[in-house]
Amino acid sequence: MTSGDSSAAKPQIVFVLGAPGAGKGTQCEKIVETFGFTHLSAGDLLREERKREGSEYGALIEDNIKNGRIVPVEITCALLENAMTKTKESTGNNKFLIDGFPRNEDNLQGWNRKMEEKVQLLFVLFFECSEDQCVQRCLKRGESSGRSDDNLESLKKRFNTYINDTMPIVEHYRKQDLVKSIDAAPGPNEVFEVVKVSFEAL
Numbered sequence: 001m002t003s004g005d006s007s008a009a010k011p012q013i014v015f016v017l018g019a020p021g022a023g024k025g026t027q028c029e030k031i032v033e034t035f036g037f038t039h040l041s042a043g044d045l046l047r048e049e050r051k052r053e054g055s056e057y058g059a060l061i062e063d064n065i066k067n068g069r070i071v072p073v074e075i076t077c078a079l080l081e082n083a084m085t086k087t088k089e090s091t092g093n094n095k096f097l098i099d100g101f102p103r104n105e106d107n108l109q110g111w112n113r114k115m116e117e118k119v120q121l122l123f124v125l126f127f128e129c130s131e132d133q134c135v136q137r138c139l140k141r142g143e144s145s146g147r148s149d150d151n152l153e154s155l156k157k158r159f160n161t162y163i164n165d166t167m168p169i170v171e172h173y174r175k176q177d178l179v180k181s182i183d184a185a186p187g188p189n190e191v192f193e194v195v196k197v198s199f200e201a202l
């Protein structure tokens with residue numbers, strides 16, 4: 001096999017970042033419908049692992065989520081890799097939106113050690129939205145989501161983590177010219193009109 005062949009088989013990925021409540025999950029659903037990517041949310045995978053019977057990480061994950069801290073990358077990266085492998089085997093799809101990751105330096109380093117060479121990073125979608133607007137969206141979502149972190153106390157901690165730990169990761173990718181910044185303040189359909197452009201260009 002030539003090196004060209006093996007690189008063609010690499011999964012294509014887009015990282016999706018933005019503040020809590022910026023609308024990452026909402027836009028990912030739309031991208032899946034229109035462009036055939038598989039959506040892998042790091043937060044959803046962690047919440048599933050938290051409730052999986054026999055998981056040794058349940059309490060650790062819950063403690064981190066409630067306090068807006070980032071779970072150690074060994075756990076999150078293994079969940080993502082496993083989900084990618086399973087998706088590839090069961091559906092043949094090899095294009096992934098990786099939502100809410102990498103969210104801090106530990107996530108970035110862990111991913112780069114284990115996965116960077118195995119995938120093709122297309123770009124990083126970054127949703128920009130004011131803290132006020134994001135908090136309002138999360139509080140509204142909290143009325144029905146049942147999430148233990150959609151409350152004001154957890155949100156303050158999540159925003160600290162976002163500013164201190166996630167923004168440097170966005171800057172890291174910006175320096176590599178990989179970031180596509182999207183204004184996430186308008187309604188979901190309007191935001192998607194802008195998101196679309198990046199995927200149509202692929």
Ligand SMILES: Nc1ncnc2c1ncn2[C@@H]1O[C@H](COP(=O)(O)OP(=O)(O)O)[C@@H](O)[C@H]1O
Pocket residue numbers: 018019020021022023024025026027137138140141184185186187188189191
């Ligand atoms: N563009 C938007 N305008 C208004 N509300 C939105 C928008 N995008 C998402 N929402 C709502 O805000 C909440 C957070 O959106 P979500 O996609 O879950 O964000 P994230 O994945 O970034 O945390 C949800 O209740 C969602 O319905």
Ligand SMILES: Nc1ccn([C@@H]2O[C@H](COP(=O)(O)OP(=O)(O)O)[C@@H](O)[C@H]2O)c(=O)n1
Pocket residue numbers: 018019020021024041042043044046064065066067068069070071072076099100101102103107149158
């Ligand atoms: N890479 C990640 C992503 C999420 N998480 C945890 O999961 C929580 C919820 O993340 P999420 O992406 O589902 O939700 P939002 O904060 O984006 O609304 C985060 O606050 C972290 O505690 C993590 O530890 N590592």
